[in-house]
Amino acid sequence: QLQLVESGGGLVQPGGSLRLSCAASGSFLDSYCIGWFRQAPGKERDWVSYRTRGGGSTDYADSVKGRFTISTDNTKKLVYLQMDSLKREDTAVYYCAAASWPFCGRDQQLFRSWGQGTQVTVST
Numbered sequence: 001q002l003q004l005v006e007s008g009g010g011l012v013q014p015g016g017s018l019r020l021s022c023a024a025s026g027s028f029l030d031s032y033c034i035g036w037f038r039q040a041p042g043k044e045r046d047w048v049s050y051r052t053r054g055g056g057s058t059d060y061a062d063s064v065k066g067r068f069t070i071s072t073d074n075t076k077k078l079v080y081l082q083m084d085s086l087k088r089e090d091t092a093v094y095y096c097a098a099a100s101w102p103f104c105g106r107d108q109q110l111f112r113s114w115g116q117g118t119q120v121t122v123s124t
Contacts, residue, residue, distance in 0.1 A: 001112075001113060002024055002027060002032070002098050002112075002113040003024060003025070003113070004022055004023070004024050004096055004097070004098060004113055004114060004115040005022070005023050005024070005025065005115060005116075006020065006021065006022055006023075006094070006095070006096055006115035006116060006117065006118045007020070007021050007023075007118065008020040008021050008118060009094060009118030009119045009120045010119075010120070010121070011121045011123065012086055012120070012121070012122055013086075013122070013123070013124055014086060014087060014088055014122055014123075014124065015085060015086065016086050016122070017082070017083060017084045017085075017086065018083045018086065018120060019080055019081070019082050019083065020036075020080065020081040020083065020094055020096075020118060020120075021078050021079070021080050021081075022034065022036075022078065022079045022080075022081075022096030022115060023077055023078050023079075024077070024098070024113075027077070028076045028077060029072065029076060029077060029078070029079050029098070030053070030054055030055060030072060030076040031053065031101075032053060032098040032099060032100060032101075032113075033050060033051065033052055033053050033098070033099040033100075033101070033103065033104030033105075033110075033111075034050065034051045034070070034079045034096060034097070034098055034099075035047065035048075035049065035050040035051075035096070035097045035098075035099065035104075035106075035108070035110075035111055036048040036049045036050070036070065036081050036094060036095070036096055036097075037094070037095045037096075037097060037108055038090075038092035038093065038094045038095070038120075039092055039093050039095070039117075040089075040091060040092040041091075041092075045095070045108060046061070047061055047106040047107075047108065048060070048061050048064055048068065048081070048094070049061065049064065049068060049070045049081065050070070050104060050105065050106070051070045051071075051072065051079060052104055053101050053104065055072045058070050059106070061106075063089070064083075064090075067083065067084050067085045067086075068081060068082065068083050068084070069081070069082040069084075070082075079096065081094070081096075083120070086120075086122045087122060088122050088123065089122075090120060090122050091120060091121050091122045091123070092120060093117040093118065093119055093120075094117065094118055094119075094120050095114055095115050095116075095117045095118075096114075096115045097111035097112075097113060097114045097115070098111060098112070098113040099111045099112065100112065
């Protein structure tokens with residue numbers, strides 16, 4: 001099973017920025033569709049973004065479009081979620097996940113491997 005490791009979460013003020021990373025030691029993530037999801041307190045886990053296998057296409061939830069950017073490191077071993085203009089509503093535990101071809105999309109059921117989650121708190 002692919003083991004994903006997340007980092008970069010923390011406390012940030014509204015309007016600030018944060019960059020999350022997702023890595024799989026010993027594996028190249030360009031072979032997978034990589035998704036980002038988040039779960040706010042008292043709510044179900046929601047889709048945030050995904051990057052297709054090979055990085056040819058990206059998609060974002062309306063709530064984060066224009067503020068969040070998913071990208072792949074030059075080594076192809078790291079996938080980033082750059083979060084700008086953060087709002088209090090962005091507070092959640094953020095997860096990265098990997099789906100094997102031909103699966104990719106907004107449905108979390110498509111993703112078989114998951115990170116442990118990292119807390120992002122947006123507050124004054």
